[in-house]
Amino acid sequence: MEPYLLRYFLAVVETGSFTRAAEACLITQPSLSSGIKRLEEQLGVTLFIRNNKRVFLTTAGTRFLPRAKTILHECNVALAExxxxxxxxxxxxxxxxxxxxxxxxxxxxxxxxxxxxxxxxxxxxxxxxxxxxxxxxxxxxxxxxxxxxxxxxxxxxxxxYNEPYVLALPADHALAGAAQVRGEDLADQPMIVRSRCEVLSETSRYFTDRNVRPPLAYRTANDERALRMVAAGIGATVVPNSHTAQGVVTTTLHGFTHHRxxxxxxxxxxxxxxxxxxxxxxxxxxxxxxxxx
Missing domain, CATH: 3.40.190.10 (Periplasmic binding protein-like II)
Structure with a gap:
């Protein structure tokens, strides 16, 4: 049993998705799927139940999970020694x-x-x-x-350090000079989704509670690319205050008090x-x- 197959298995468990697990492992999704299939063949069991939205562990997969962690732990201990x-x-x-x-x-x-x-x-x-x-x-x-x-x-x-989450706008945006922006002001403004943001669900709820549904212009797990798209005028996004880029200005989003x-x-x-x-x-x-x- 190759350790990398166990890493693929744990990546799927952690992300709940073959696509995101492949991104985390820096491989293609077909390669990851092939690795999981090979692991299942070696173990003689099915590890995951797949549907259109998420991936769930089978009973066998649930039983195997702590063993997989233990095996990788021992591998890391051996490498450390x-x-x-x-x-x-x-x-x-x-x-x-x-x-x-x-x-x-x-x-x-x-x-x-x-x-x-x-x-x-x-x-x-x-x-x-x-x-x-x-x-x-x-x-x-x-x-x-x-x-x-x-x-x-x-x-x-x-x-x-502690930092708030702020709204990032293109420097030439009509709202760029505002000390604070209301969610309602963004009703027809395209937004960029940072898919790995820790307050992604809170951001979505913020707009939903105000009956605001800004159009989605772009979705990415790469924060640097998200800021470059903001600078290019593609849309606005919510970021931690320490995220800066040329051509991007930040302002407070009224009523959004989350911080990290x-x-x-x-x-x-x-x-x-x-x-x-x-x-x-x-x-x-x-x-x-x-x-x-």
């Missing part, structure tokens, strides 16, 4: 895919540059995913730290000796950063 044997300083970082790419890149570059002088640095192995995918990687010991959204106040994470707390999530396992200094230095550096402007 081998890496320790080779004394490879590789810090594995999970990054929430809706965080600002400019901010994340600046953070990693800043730490790399700062650590060159005291030799606490090494290299990074980055994993980008949704909140659930990052949590699963923690469970499998596939990552050491994560930059994600803090939902619960506990010792497992350190808050870095971005945090550094600490390791859930003891780091090997050769990584401990790098991990501690990384934690000190990240928690000392100023919030994005």
């Amino acid at each position: 081998l890496a320790q044997t080779e004394q490879a300083r590789v810090l594995r970082i999970g990054v929430l895919q809706t965080l600002s790419g400019v901010w994340v890149a600046g953070l990693l570059k800043g730490f790399r540059d700062a650590s060159l002088s005291d030799e606490t640095g090494g290299r990074f192995d980055l994993f980008e995913g949704t909140e659930q995918e990052i949590l699963n990687r923690f469970d499998e010991r596939g990552i050491d730290y994560a930059l994600s959204i803090r939902r619960v106040e506990d010792d497992s994470s350190v808050p870095l 707390t971005v945090a550094l999530f600490r390791p859930r396992h003891a780091l090997p000796d050769h990584l401990r200094a790098m991990g501690q230095a990384f934690e000190r550096y990240v928690t000392g950063l100023a919030p994005p402007q």
